[in-house]
Structures are given as C-alpha cells and as structure tokens.
Amino acid sequence: MDDIVKEIIMLKQEKDAVILAHNYQIPAIQDIADFVGDSLELAKKAREVDSSIVAFCGVRFMAETAKILNPDRKVLLPAFNAGCPLADMAKIDDVLEMKKRYPDAYVVSYINTSAEVKSVTDVCCTSSNAATVIRNVPAETVIFLPDKNLGYFVQKAKPEKKLILWDGYCYVHRMFTLEDLKKAREKYPAAEILVHPECNPEVQDNADFVLSTSGMLKRAHASEAKTFIIGTEEGLIHRLKKENPDKEFFSLGASRVCFNMKKTTLELLRDCLKNETNEITLPQDIMEKARNSVEAMIRYI
Ligand code: 13P
Ligand code: SF4
Numbered sequence: 001m002d003d004i005v006k007e008i009i010m011l012k013q014e015k016d017a018v019i020l021a022h023n024y025q026i027p028a029i030q031d032i033a034d035f036v037g038d039s040l041e042l043a044k045k046a047r048e049v050d051s052s053i054v055a056f057c058g059v060r061f062m063a064e065t066a067k068i069l070n071p072d073r074k075v076l077l078p079a080f081n082a083g084c085p086l087a088d089m090a091k092i093d094d095v096l097e098m099k100k101r102y103p104d105a106y107v108v109s110y111i112n113t114s115a116e117v118k119s120v121t122d123v124c125c126t127s128s129n130a131a132t133v134i135r136n137v138p139a140e141t142v143i144f145l146p147d148k149n150l151g152y153f154v155q156k157a158k159p160e161k162k163l164i165l166w167d168g169y170c171y172v173h174r175m176f177t178l179e180d181l182k183k184a185r186e187k188y189p190a191a192e193i194l195v196h197p198e199c200n201p202e203v204q205d206n207a208d209f210v211l212s213t214s215g216m217l218k219r220a221h222a223s224e225a226k227t228f229i230i231g232t233e234e235g236l237i238h239r240l241k242k243e244n245p246d247k248e249f250f251s252l253g254a255s256r257v258c259f260n261m262k263k264t265t266l267e268l269l270r271d272c273l274k275n276e277t278n279e280i281t282l283p284q285d286i287m288e289k290a291r292n293s294v295e296a297m298i299r300y301i
Pocket of ligand 1 (some may be wrong): 198
C-alpha cells in the first residue's frame with residue numbers, strides 16, 4: 001500500500017472522519033473512499049453520518065448539500081476550487097426574477113445549484129428522481145433549473161406538467177453527439193447504450209436507457225448484456241469495470257472529463273484531513289431555507 005494511502009487511513013481514524021466520493025472522482029480517490037455514489041446517494045449518506053468530519057471528494061454544491069443536511073459535522077472539500085459550471089449558470093437574483101414572472105409556479109432545482117439558489121427553491125431533485133419529484137409537486141407549472149437537458153427528459157416523462165426551462169447545460173455531457181451514438185451502434189450492435197439525462201435530447205432519444213450515474217451501475221449489474229456504451233463522465237467507467245469484471249464498458253465517443261471533479265488528489269485529501277482546512281461554511285439562514293428544499297426532495301420520493 002502507498003505511504004500516502006496509509007497516511008490517509010491513519011488520519012481518518014485519528015480525526016474520526018468519513019470520506020465520501022462521487023462516481024466521477026479519480027480511481028485512487030474512489031478506492032480509498034468509505035462510500036462512493038451519485039448525488040442522491042451521497043446526500044442521503046451525508047445526512048446520516050455521525051463521524052466528526054466529512055471529507056467530501058466531489059464539487060462544491062455536493063459538499064454544501066452535505067453541510068446543509070448535517071450542519072453539526074465539519075464538512076471539508078479537499079479541492080476547494082472545485083465548482084460545477086452548470087450550478088454557476090443559475091444565480092439567486094435571476095431565480096427571484098423568474099419567480100416574480102411566474103408567481104404560481106413551483107421552483108424545482110436540480111441539486112447542482114448553489115446553497116443560495118436552494119434557499120429560494122421549493123424542492124430539489126437529482127438526476128435519479130427528477131421525474132418523481134415533478135410528478136408529486138402540487139402545481140401545474142414548474143420553473144425547472146438549471147439543466148435544460150434534464151428538463152427535456154422530465155418534460156417527456158411528465159407531459160401533464162408545464163415546465164419552464166432554464167437555459168443551463170453541462171459542458172461535459174453536451175459533448176456526446178448523435179454521431180457518436182450511431183457509430184457506437186454500428187461498431188457494437190449487441191451493446192446497451194446508457195446515457196445521462198444531462199446529454200442532449202437527440203442523444204437521450206436514441207439511447208437504450210437514460211439514467212443517473214448510479215442508475216447506470218444498477219443497470220449494468222442487472223442486464224444480460226455483456227457490452228455497454230456509457231454516455232457520462234469517464235470516472236464512472238472505473239467503477240463499472242471494477243464491479244463487473246466479466247463485462248465491457250466503452251465511452252460513447254471520446255472519453256469526456258469534468259475537470260472540476262478531477263481536481264481532488266490524494267495529496268489534497270491528506271492535507272485537508274491533517275490540517276482540517278477547506279471547511280464549508282454557510283450563513284445560518286441560507287442553510288435553513290436550503291435544508292427545507294432538500295428535505296422536501298427526500299419526502300417527495
Ligand atoms: P449523478 O447524480 O447522476 O451522479 O450526476 C451528478 C452530476 O454532476 C452529473 O454531471
Ligand atoms: Fe457539473 Fe457537469 Fe461536472 Fe457534473 S459533470 S459536476 S454537471 S460540470
């Protein structure tokens with residue numbers, strides 16, 4: 001075992017810390033984490049942690065969600081500048097403006113939003129539960145933000161609701177094209193094509209399944225297929241291969257990388273555990289209002 005891995009394991013015990021990591025983290029981080037998951041699984045896990053420290057290997061909105069749900073823990077974000085460009089596409093003032101324009105609408109925010117935006121949201125959702133949340137909101141009109149492709153997916157699944165879509169997108173998922181998909185079908189006719197709902201509509205419409213990252217893991221375990229084409233950030237492929245050694249996984253077209261997810265390194269994780277630095281702090285009032293929208297999501301599903 002590498003010295004740095006040993007050091008992190010010792011620090012974890014000494015500091016009473018738990019390491020949570022998203023499915024897109026580099027393999028070394030996924031392998032050392034206590035729990036690896038998608039946004040919903042990580043939020044639920046963070047809520048029940050009773051260790052003193054949560055080291056969150058992911059991007060800022062995920063660490064903020066952990067803090068919102070479990071405010072008595074010290075939540076550390078090893079790569080302190082790891083943001084999510086999609087989350088940055090919704091600013092609180094613009095959301096308030098939109099609310100004024102549609103006073104009867106419910107605001108449903110993807111969990112990929114800042115704590116501030118969550119504080120003016122009625123209910124949050126993740127890629128794995130967006131359609132269920134929308135079905136259950138007690139309003140016909142919904143302001144859905146910030147990802148328009150996830151919005152497309154939900155609108156298709158729930159045509160009875162009127163969704164007002166935000167003009168946001170994930171630059172990583174937007175890179176997968178219909179051309180990539182056609183080529184993959186030709187090359188691997190027996191493969192299942194699994195894509196994330198942040199992909200463009202034409203990619204979603206021509207895939208076999210549109211799933212969250214953990215939804216893809218579940219499908220890969222359950223399916224009879226031996227080959228899978230994966231339309232999401234390349235980090236997930238490490239976990240898919242590790243958990244399904246008898247199956248093959250290929251990226252849809254070229255591997256696509258979320259640079260912010262890749263900022264977390266073993267060195268940064270070690271340093272932030274050692275010095276208890278990079279702590280997530282949020283204003284009390286924002287945290288309380290944001291908690292209502294995240295807890296509402298957990299009640300709705
Ligand atoms: P998941 O919740 O499906 O893991 O997605 C998170 C994300 O950031 C996708 O880009
Ligand atoms: Fe944000 Fe896209 Fe990276 Fe997910 S993959 S964290 S949505 S930029």
